[in-house]
Amino acid sequence: MQFDFSHQFAEEELPPVAVKRIGVFGCSGSIGKQTLEVIRLYPNLFKATVLTAHSNHDLLINQALEFNPEIVVISDTTKYNVVKEALSGKGIKVMAGDPGLVEAAASDAYDLMMAAIVGFAGLKPTIKAVEKGKTIALANKETLVVAGDVVMKLAAEKGVSIIPVDSEHSAIFQCLVGEQSNPIEKIILTASGGPFVGKKPNYLVNVKREHAIQHPNWSMGAKISIDSSTLMNKGLEMIEAKWLFNLTPSQIEVVIHPQSIIHSMVQFKDNSIKAQMGLPDMKLPIQYAMTYPRRLQNEYPRFNFAKSAVLNFDPPDIKTFRNLGLAITALHKGGNLPCIMNAANELAVYGFLKNRVGFLDMTEVIERTMAEIPFIEQPSLEDYFNCDAEARNFAASLINL
Numbered sequence: 388m389q390f391d392f393s394h395q396f397a398e399e400e401l402p403p404v405a406v407k408r409i410g411v412f413g414c415s416g417s418i419g420k421q422t423l424e425v426i427r428l429y430p431n432l433f434k435a436t437v438l439t440a441h442s443n444h445d446l447l448i449n450q451a452l453e454f455n456p457e458i459v460v461i462s463d464t465t466k467y468n469v470v471k472e473a474l475s476g477k478g479i480k481v482m483a484g485d486p487g488l489v490e491a492a493a494s495d496a497y498d499l500m501m502a503a504i505v506g507f508a509g510l511k512p513t514i515k516a517v518e519k520g521k522t523i524a525l526a527n528k529e530t531l532v533v534a535g536d537v538v539m540k541l542a543a544e545k546g547v548s549i550i551p552v553d554s555e556h557s558a559i560f561q562c563l564v565g566e567q568s569n570p571i572e573k574i575i576l577t578a579s580g581g582p583f584v585g586k587k588p589n590y591l592v593n594v595k596r597e598h599a600i601q602h603p604n605w606s607m608g609a610k611i612s613i614d615s616s617t618l619m620n621k622g623l624e625m626i627e628a629k630w631l632f633n634l635t636p637s638q639i640e641v642v643i644h645p646q647s648i649i650h651s652m653v654q655f656k657d658n659s660i661k662a663q664m665g666l667p668d669m670k671l672p673i674q675y676a677m678t679y680p681r682r683l684q685n686e687y688p689r690f691n692f693a694k695s696a697v698l699n700f701d702p703p704d705i706k707t708f709r710n711l712g713l714a715i716t717a718l719h720k721g722g723n724l725p726c727i728m729n730a731a732n733e734l735a736v737y738g739f740l741k742n743r744v745g746f747l748d749m750t751e752v753i754e755r756t757m758a759e760i761p762f763i764e765q766p767s768l769e770d771y772f773n774c775d776a777e778a779r780n781f782a783a784s785l786i787n788l
């Protein structure tokens with residue numbers, strides 16, 4: 388067989404991009420807004436038919452007026468009347484609260500869910516979407532960290548594709564296209580290291596929200612920015628990768644790569660390593676998840692090897708960034724431990740963002756909560772909801788929230 392890649396295919400010769408109606412769950416956030424940017428760039432391919440936001444009603448109203456979706460959800464119920472009034476007469480169904488989110492997830496108004504809600508709050512609507520057989524473009528990593536076994540089993544039963552949006556997992560997914568029957572030795576998740584790469588505890592003890600939130604390579608929401616600065620983000624991503632790619636913990640490695648040009652790698656059993664590379668821009672994995680297996684042409688800036696010749700790699704400093712160590716423990720032990728860790732982390736990050744908890748104290752909150760809440764080896768979905776609530780209560784009591 389001969390391959391000829393010189394032919395420039397005309398649009399009509401290519402398989403069509405199948406998915407057109409996008410439900411943007413978390414449309415007011417960093418991923419949500421970038422998803423809408425992609426939709427704006429390809430108005431003939433995509434339509435935003437469901438938009439959900441937690442509390443930023445002004446942005447939600449503006450987005451709804453621009454994209455004219457079928458359904459809008461404001462999950463903060465106190466904002467319902469304002470949104471309803473602003474969109475009256477537009478033919479848009481407006482809903483509120485968690486029940487509104489789940490109803491929107493169950494609706495026939497969309498084909499692909501962009502799961503871009505942050506934290507545990509994304510779990511319920513995502514499970515509902517999987518039950519309804521929707522394709523999931525998954526940005527919300529906490530969904531798999533908390534209940535990866537339940538979600539992946541349900542997706543397999545329903546024949547649902549879960550396509551990663553997280554840049555590392557998108558990179559691995561892209562490396563695996565065409566490799567279905569080839570065994571993986573390991574995956575290598577790259578981490579920028581965040582704003583405090585190379586720093587030691589005597590420095591970290593004093594860092595504040597304003598500094599921690601400034602990621603060197605990516606502009607992201609507040610929670611993931613703090614998670615990146617503590618390396619918890621990479622721990623969450625190890626657990627996310629375990630479920631997405633059906634790996635054992637020992638097949639998942641982390642390497643610090645400060646330039647964020649290699650987004651992650653797969654090493655196969657023949658010792659060949661594939662990497663996916665590019666300038667850091669979340670619009671790429673967002674777009675790929677919406678068009679897989681197709682790639683769309685764009686005019687985003689290109690990476691220039693000649694101008695950026697140095698790519699560095701170092702092992703992570705788990706002694707200093709202890710959150711990554713805690714996540715590795717949770718990855719190995721499994722059961723409800725990742726769920727407990729995630730809940731405690733959400734509370735600790737919230738406390739840090741409110742200046743109630745110091746940078747290093749976040750680790751103490753997570754560690755103590757992981758030790759406190761009883762371990763369950765094979766939790767049900769209900770167990771996960773209960774453990775999340777218990778862990779939140781305990782962590783909140785440590786922080787005096």
Ligand code: NAD
Nearest residue numbers: 413414415416417418440441504505508526527528607608
């Ligand atoms: P963000 O904070 O910017 O946005 C979060 C969105 O979730 C907002 O639309 C908000 O209204 C909504 N939301 C928050 N709390 C909610 C609740 N209780 N109920 C319903 N909706 C709620 O966050 P983000 O940076 O866009 O990240 C979203 C998810 O994507 C996270 O899980 C994050 O880990 C993941 N992710 C983000 C990036 C990135 O570049 N931002 C990259 C990889 C993965």
Ligand code: MG
Nearest residue numbers: 553554555624
């Ligand atoms: Mg990532």
